[in-house]
Amino acid sequence: MAEELTLFKCINSVSERQRLFTTLLSSQGNLYLKDKFDRSLPLKAKSVDSRFYLTCISPAESEFTFGENETFTAVFWIDQEKYLFETRPHFVDGNLVLPVMTLFHLQKRRTFRYQVPHDFGSRFNISHLNKNTINVTCRMIDLSTQGCAVEVDQSAANLHLEDIMEAEICLGGRDPIIVQGVIKNIRAKDFQNLILGIEFHHMVHSSEEQIMLAISDLQRELFSRRAA
Incomplete structure (x- = not known):
């Protein structure tokens, strides 16, 4: 039997984005930042603003370097559903800020043409x-x-x-x-x-x-x- 295929569904709705990130914050779940070497950095989000800029607690130690305009991906889970967004992290007042660029819901399908x-x-x-x-x-x-x-x-x-x-x-x-x-x-x-x-x-x-x-x-x- 064929394995499940991951489909990327783009989420553009402001209300749906607000719901997802409000749920992420209230659940105090982790999100994971991934770099071009596929290394993963766990983060805890503490707030999100109207522009969908996520403010996260800065990790105590990390091998990551954040160059200007360098794009990373971040993943998180809500109700066992996986979401991914592209971001260009930067530091503000000692916190790591992740602007949410393109946001996707990763859906599973057995067959898809x-x-x-x-x-x-x-x-x-x-x-x-x-x-x-x-x-x-x-x-x-x-x-x-x-x-x-x-x-x-x-x-x-x-x-x-x-x-x-x-x-x-x-x-x-x-x-x-x-x-x-x-x-x-x-x-x-x-x-x-x-x-x-x-x-x-x-x-x-x-x-x-x-x-x-x-x-x-x-x-x-x-x-x-x-x-x-």
Whole structure:
């Protein structure tokens, strides 16, 4: 069975933000600041203002350094639900202040089909078709841990339902993800291009994990672009 996928839901509602941080303060729960080395620093928030600047008790000892305009992530839990926000910490009167930039609710889903934006430079490179070596590059349309949809030029290869393929999924500058799959659907997009529905099989754990991480990263990147 596929593992759960973490989805990033952006929280823009002022009232929802107020509710979350009021609950965090009243519960006296910890939040955890993470740096680019994935080190974690536990913090205790003591107040939040109308701009959503969290004032925290400064840690007695820490290996962290806070450069000007350096972005960190902070995570906290409310009712067993995980939340994450981006922040640029700075000190004010001896306290560590965390301005809440983009705030996300990290939700779990068993299956989720992610629509891949055109400008992510995504590719689905078919290297073998029915054990024959080929070299066909397709555009990624959507992606899940169970399969994907791709767009391909009709003249690129002679494709049929139940054809078995090996391919690399390339998403932006990320490492290629090796998959095996079966063509389960073929339909014409226009006079030149086909849309293929591909179901993954014999998926190794590392590839499934890479897909989950890539989708989560892409969602976060997309939300950050929209919020910028």
